[in-house]
Every structure is written in structure tokens, then in C-alpha cells.
Amino acid sequence: MGKVYLVGAGPGDPELLTLKAARLLEEADVVLHDSLVGLGVGERISASAQVIDVGKRCGRKLLTQDEINALLVTYAASHDVVVRLKGGDPSIFGRAGEELEALRKAKVEFEIVPGVTAALGAAAAAGISLTDRRLASQILFATFSRRPEANAMDWGCLSPATTLVLYMPGPEYAEVARRLAEAGLPGDLPCAIVSSASGLRQQVRWTSVGGLSTEEKLPAPALIIVGRVASQQILEINDEFWRAERSDPPPQRLSVI
Amino acid sequence: MGKVYLVGAGPGDPELLTLKAARLLEEADVVLHDSLVGLGVGERISASAQVIDVGKRCGRKLLTQDEINALLVTYAASHDVVVRLKGGDPSIFGRAGEELEALRKAKVEFEIVPGVTAALGAAAAAGISLTDRRLASQILFATFSRRPEANAMDWGCLSPATTLVLYMPGPEYAEVARRLAEAGLPGDLPCAIVSSASGLRQQVRWTSVGGLSTEEKLPAPALIIVGRVASQQILEINDEFWRAERSDPPPQRLSVI
8 A cells, every 4th residue: 555645736836846745746656636736846747657637627627526536545555655736735725625534534544745825825926924913913715606605705704904815716806896895894905916826927916805896807826815915005004003113112012913 | 235035944844845945045145044943944054154043042032023124134235145034934924024124125125935834734744624625614824812902813703614723822722712712612613733743843632622721731833723624533524524415415515615
């Protein structure tokens, strides 16, 4: 019996693979990867490895989740090093849960190798801190669904001190904007749309909850950062913060995070 | 004028550095690092580089944030490659905001190099998916403060479908448990305490919101994962989910995330 490694491939730039992920791709006998994984990352896979694309293409699934689970168990029975390569980090919106369950049930040894999740690639691309302590004290990672019955997004909790990172927002920005407004977020709250973070086609658009609905759609993979940190005008906000803090420093504000 | 790279060092294991971080540590003329950065990571720094520990030791700050900001600007004036190395990812609870502001004001070129944040290292250590789609649809990253006036933690929003990752929980688990219960979380909601994720001294403890108060304190760096995904009994929960889904599959539940 071999071992299955659930490996995060990072946000796109092959240099954002971890050293461990790069080593495992060189050692792998079999690599099962999502289509989201960048082409440059694929070049790091050993030439002798069997490579299987299990992802989606143009909305059409190549393999069902059950089929992927079964493949992992089957390959582990006859190969030493099986790498399941996922975009970003395996434990964030990567459906690792079902694969882990299948491996546990089949008593196949496994290990999760964490990676740089898309939100961190996007924050780096935008040059912002998601938890700038003067503006934000917590971060919510969520996805967007257009289905009205979706109770998955519990955005009622969003406070001005929360940075929201919306994975896979889809092309309906107007719908996203409407839902954010319904959740009580002000129209002038900044947003940054980041497409292909860290990749060759990286794009960043600066807008606001109100302006989002008329923004040009950026190609997937994309995500939207919503919150006071998602602004190019952050310098001015910071100046105000520091003036207030320096003129009369309330000790409790110094350690907000 | 040189360039300053704000580089994430990952959760501890030096193999969880990105390829880009490893390259920059080899090329660096100066490295300013936090104490949280693991020793093995330090070994990757070029022997010719000037290395400065700007972190905290035993609660005592070696340098103030203003002094660190000033050092970054000063070194960039006379060195080509200045690396500011931070534990985890720079944009998550790393005070990168203030350093970015100082660099922008001084017109110093900078780049953020994202890393594997501690929550992802902890999820990998515990062998769980933070967003297992059968149990969780969003993740909240927050910190814990014992100050009663702290409005930073807006935990009122926590739903059973939210996974909470609590960075830097401190040693007062009973206080954390009390605040979680006050936020409406049930006593039997699972928790995992992860200490030194991915490092040589990694430890994982499985408990619950109710049980947290009497748990043995684990050494820092530690974090607490709270939510239905943070359980070793996840297999049984999953079985129930699948039975329900397979007997009468409502199409909308298949794409919760």
C-alpha cells in the first residue's frame, strides 16, 4: 500500500509551490490534479509519473467526486507515492473532506500538505494586509451562490471590522453587490476584485460594494476582497488612525489584534 | 534604492517555505525576522546576509513597530534585496499593514510574497478540511483578547456552518470557552487545539467548547479550530450526510460550496 498526499498547489505562480510540494511532485508515481492548477506547476511533475486531470472543463466534469475518491484508493494500492494536487490549499473550498473520508474508510495512509490559499495570493497581488489592525480584526472566507435558498452564506455577521474574502464569486457581480447591500454593508465600502492572482494574467480592480454591480467581469479564477482594507486610499485612513492614536493613545487600542 | 520583500515563512516546517521565499532568502542582503519564524527556516538564509531578529522574546519587544518600519526604509536605501520574514503569511495577523504604509510613504518598492498561514498548517496537522462541504460553508479567522471591551471579536455571527479558527488564543482556555458559550456555541461543538503545527513539537488535542476549559495548556504557537469539522468522529457525521443525500438527493444540496 502506498500513501496519498493531498497537496496544495498554491494560487497559480509555480514559485508559490512549497518546497515540500515540489519534492513530492518530483517523487510522485501518480498525480491526479484539478484543472485550476497552473500549467507552470504541471511542469514540475516527474516525467515518469502518470498524470490524470480530474477537474472540470467549461463546466463539464471530467470525473465525479465518487470516481476521484475511488481512483485515489485504487492507485494507492499499487503505487508508492500518489499526489492529489489541488489549487490553493486542500483544506479551503477544495472538497478534501470527501477524499479524506474515502481514504480513511479504505485505511489508506494519507497526509495533507498545506499550500498558499487564493485569498493570500490575492492580498499579496493587491498589496494589502487582510487584517490591518487599524481597520480589520477578523477575516471571513466564504463562497457565493446565486440560489436564494442558500443559507451557506451567513453574511448577517459582517461588521465594519471584518474583511470578507469571497471565493468563486461567479460572473454576476450585480447579484453579489445586492446580497452584500442586503447584509447591511455600506455602498462605499471598498472592494478589490483579483483575477488570476500571482499568475501571468493577474488583474486587480478597485471598486466598492455600490460600484461592484457595474464593474467589468474579470476571468476566473477570481475572488473579491470586501472591507476597509481593500482600498488604495488606505494611506489616508491610516494617517487618521495614527493621528488619533498619537495625540491621545488609549492603551486598549494598541493591541486590537 | 533596493526592494523590500514581505515574505511569509509558513507555519514552522522549513519545507513549507515557498520556492520563492527560499530563493529570496538565498539572494537577500538583509533579513529582518520575527522570533516566531522556525529555526530550520533560518538555516536557508544566505551566509553573507545580515540577519536581524526584530521579534518579541518572553513578552519583551526587541524593537517597536516604528523602529522596524524605520529599519526597513533605511536598509532599502543601501541594499538591493531586503527580506522582511514573518511567520505564516504576511497579510494575516502579521502587522504587515503598518510596514506597507511606511514603505509606501518612503516610496520604497515592495512586494508581498504569500505563505502558508498557521490555520492551514493546523488543519493539515489535524487531517481535516476547514470547509468540508457537508459541515461548513465558511471560515472565520479571528484572535482572542481577554479585554472585556474588545469588540474586535464579533462572534455573534457564528453559525453551526462556520468554522472558527482562533489565532493566538493565549493560555486562558477557560476564558475562551466562556466567550464561545456566550456567543451561543453549544458545549458539545468540537474543537481541536493545535500547537506548533507542522513543527517538530506538533501536538493536536481533540476536545469541545465545553471541554476546552479543563484542557491542558499547549505551548505557543498554538491555535484553536472550533466547529463541526474539528472532530475525529467526522466519519460518522459524514455517513449520515451521505445516507440522507443518496436516499433523496435534493439537487441544491449537492453544490453547497
